[in-house]
Amino acid sequence: ETGVTQTPRHLVMGMTNKKSLKCEQHLGHNAMYWYKQSAKKPLELMFVYNFKEQTENNSVPSRFSPECPNSSHLFLHLHTLQPEDSALYLCASSYEGSGANVLTFGAGSRLTVL
Amino acid sequence: AQSVTQLGSHVSVSEGALVLLRCNYSSSVPPYLFWYVQYPNQGLQLLLKYTSAATLVKGINGFEAEFKKSETSFHLTKPSAHMSDAAEYFCAVKEKNTPLVFGKGTRLSVIA
Numbered sequence: 001e002t003g004v005t006q007t008p009r010h011l012v013m014g015m016t017n018k019k020s021l022k023c024e025q026h027l028g029h030n031a032m033y034w035y036k037q038s039a040k041k042p043l044e045l046m047f048v049y050n051f052k053e054q055t056e057n058n059s060v061p062s063r064f065s066p067e068c069p070n071s072s073h074l075f076l077h078l079h080t081l082q083p084e085d086s087a088l089y090l091c092a093s094s095y096e097g098s099g100a101n102v103l104t105f106g107a108g109s110r111l112t113v114l
Numbered sequence: 115a116q117s118v119t120q121l122g123s124h125v126s127v128s129e130g131a132l133v134l135l136r137c138n139y140s141s142s143v144p145p146y147l148f149w150y151v152q153y154p155n156q157g158l159q160l161l162l163k164y165t166s167a168a169t170l171v172k173g174i175n176g177f178e179a180e181f182k183k184s185e186t187s188f189h190l191t192k193p194s195a196h197m198s199d200a201a202e203y204f205c206a207v208k209e210k211n212t213p214l215v216f217g218k219g220t221r222l223s224v225i226a
Contacts, residue, residue: 004157043204043216056213090157100146100165101208105157 006106023091031096120217137205
């Protein structure tokens, strides 16, 4: 399988649940990203991992916990979320070091928090 | 810090008409500029990118964009709209060693 794959595509969870989003890339990229896409808001960069090291954390609440065990896999662990966290969560990857740094996106995980 | 402004959150054109989506950027150094497209229930897909080579950049699906430094603009155009072009379009700017910054997006509707 090629490209960036995100699972699950849809997730409904209660505020007390713990769940995880998974992202996998088979492009040989060395950087991975989590973005949050909410209605009527710009894309929000949440986390960036370069060579498995976290290099960006844009003041994301601690109820979101990223994990990057290797350069091909990225997780977003979710716990005690709020209804306002309902959004489309997009994973992306790129080859850092090429300058233009073109991102390849997955199809997203649609999260609904009840 | 770099920023992007997309004029018009929603643009509607007739099938066969010119598509023009506006993007202005702010950057303290020569930037990299991108247009991405998002179809319903999908992630973002790269349409085209400007990396300081030719100022007129051709992308996929007949789209092109022109980098105008004097106007700090990178507008996206297509001569003739097709129904399949209906989607959300995002302009983005990047400076070296900084994350990509996206605009708020413009939803394009194509009317038959």
